[in-house]
Amino acid sequence: MIVELISTGSELLLGDTINTNVAWLARELNKLGYTVAFQTTIGDNPERMEACFKAAAKRADIVIATGGLGPTQGDITRPVLAKAMGVELELNKTAETFVKDFFRNKGWDMPEPSRREMLLPINSVALANSRGVAPGVAVQSEGTTYILLPGPPAEMKAVFDESVRPYLANHFGGQGVVLSHRYAVYGMRELALEAALMDLVKAQHNPTIAFLIKNGYIELRITASATTIEAAEAILAPWDGILKERLGNALGRRLEKSxxxxxxxxxxxxxxxxxxxxxxxxxxxxxxxxxxxxxxxxxxxxxxxxxxxxxxxxxxxxxxxxxxxxxxxxxxxxxxxxxxxxxxxxxxxxxxxxxxxxxxxxxxxxxxxxxxxxxxxxxxxxxxxxxxxxxxxxxxxxxxxxxxxxxxxxxxxx
Structure with missing residues (x-):
């Protein structure tokens, strides 16, 4: 299934904040067998954000957005998504429980603006946020599944791990496995490495071969798609030997450890x-x-x-x-x-x-x-x-x- 990741927040476009969320999400979704085909960053502009959601719906099965779920007037992701879908916001009882429980458990009075965090597009599923206040959101419309996640990385990861993973499994079942073996190649330029593997690069299908320039080495990534981890490992198993034969001492190490x-x-x-x-x-x-x-x-x-x-x-x-x-x-x-x-x-x-x-x-x-x-x-x-x-x-x-x-x-x- 095709996924588009949308990162919201003008601070990302201004370069004030490094977008680590999209890298983490892409990595985790690929492990689950989903194809992250598009990544978009959009500022806090309602018209452009609405257009972004509509464009994503035309080319992706699942649209996952991060940011803009807080209680302030500048947190516009929920109402903009509702408008893009052509529906209204409604008080979501599960979201209400999540928000009220957060403040009750802290022993704090709930500020009135936090009621905005309870308003979700009609027919949404509220996703628990164990690390913060704002619940995540999952909602389906005209064949597209939208998932909204908080922007702070710790909250985003918690909602994804605790709520989005089971949601995806329940609605879409297993998507197979995408598994990579990563190697460090030392002392070779990128063109020399490609030349050494040219016939394999031209013939690649499953697994695929990619080169990434890093400081001090080139990362060589061999990626396999399969129905299970065991099947993917079986596809990748011969490549330690293949690469050692082709690259010799230039093949430095596997990158599972630093x-x-x-x-x-x-x-x-x-x-x-x-x-x-x-x-x-x-x-x-x-x-x-x-x-x-x-x-x-x-x-x-x-x-x-x-x-x-x-x-x-x-x-x-x-x-x-x-x-x-x-x-x-x-x-x-x-x-x-x-x-x-x-x-x-x-x-x-x-x-x-x-x-x-x-x-x-x-x-x-x-x-x-x-x-x-x-x-x-x-x-x-x-x-x-x-x-x-x-x-x-x-x-x-x-x-x-x-x-x-x-x-x-x-x-x-x-």
Missing amino acids: MLELVSEALLSTGATVATAESCTGGLVGKRLTELPGSSAYVQGGVISYSNDVKHKVLGVPQAELDEFGAVSEEVAKSMAMGTRKLLGTTYGVSTTGIAGPGGATPTKPVGLVYIGISGPKGTVAYKNEFIGDRDSIRESTAERALYFLYQTITEQA
């Missing part, structure tokens, strides 16, 4: 510790390494060695290397990784040195050139990387790739 989770598990399971020496990333790798609870078990500390003086005087990078090869070099990256490992007495040392831009480039060292050093019990290596993007994306890519190389080293040396 790179940080994998690094953390590897460090904890081996009892290893790590220290950082960062130039172009300015502490970003260290920040990543300390994001998970319990990271004090394996992170000893780090040095932000932005200047050559700090590289030399604190980390012990030989001045001759800095003079001959420059700070952005394989030799200096190795010495930085060894230096921080020795300084802080850790199992592993991780270093980053590069040109994040927008300035600082030379004809032989362009913006995006980064060396990542990894020092461990069995030796020290440095990896040359050439990233593209702005300063932030280059730094983010460097941090992601540094964790990846650290993980590779730990698992190879364990």
Whole structure:
């Protein structure tokens, strides 16, 4: 079945609020086998919103809108939908109970404007909101099912999980399963990846193949449609081997877990510790390494060695290397990784040195050139990387790739 997602609220169009609701809903609906074919964002303008509902009804079986269900005059989604359907609002007894119970349970007096939250289009089903006041709404009209959800993400998710899922199951039954296996591909450009899989891309049907550019890697997504999870898994099962054969070492990992989770598990399971020496990333790798609870078990500390003086005087990078090869070099990256490992007495040392831009480039060292050093019990290596993007994306890519190389080293040396 075809679904259109409508996000309401002028703050979304102005860029003041990031629309996380639509991404979450699309992901959950696709898991349930529904096809999210359209996504629309509309401001708090009744005429445009009404036109949006009418257009959605012509091309989608189910229209799901978020936002505009509160008690204020600016919360217009319910009355606009009623107008688009050609019906009136009515006092919905279930919605009345939900709203009154919310205030009664809190021990608060119900403000008079909250009565607006009880007025739903005729023949609507009120959907319980365990995280807020405004009930969700489900109503059918001329072959289209409309579902209205609160805008705050916590409330939206609660109404969807607790009320919309069973509503969809009761009215439409199972829609099958859409399941994806997601992989990180390191060290390949998008065109090179496509070329390596071109025959599979051209022949794709079920499963389908998609590439998504991320910081530090390309996400390769293989998506299967089937009647059950088991059937979808059977379709996807051969692809670990297919991709490994085609991509070799560039196929880095499955994305069910973050790179940080994998690094953390590897460090904890081996009892290893790590220290950082960062130039172009300015502490970003260290920040990543300390994001998970319990990271004090394996992170000893780090040095932000932005200047050559700090590289030399604190980390012990030989001045001759800095003079001959420059700070952005394989030799200096190795010495930085060894230096921080020795300084802080850790199992592993991780270093980053590069040109994040927008300035600082030379004809032989362009913006995006980064060396990542990894020092461990069995030796020290440095990896040359050439990233593209702005300063932030280059730094983010460097941090992601540094964790990846650290993980590779730990698992190879364990």
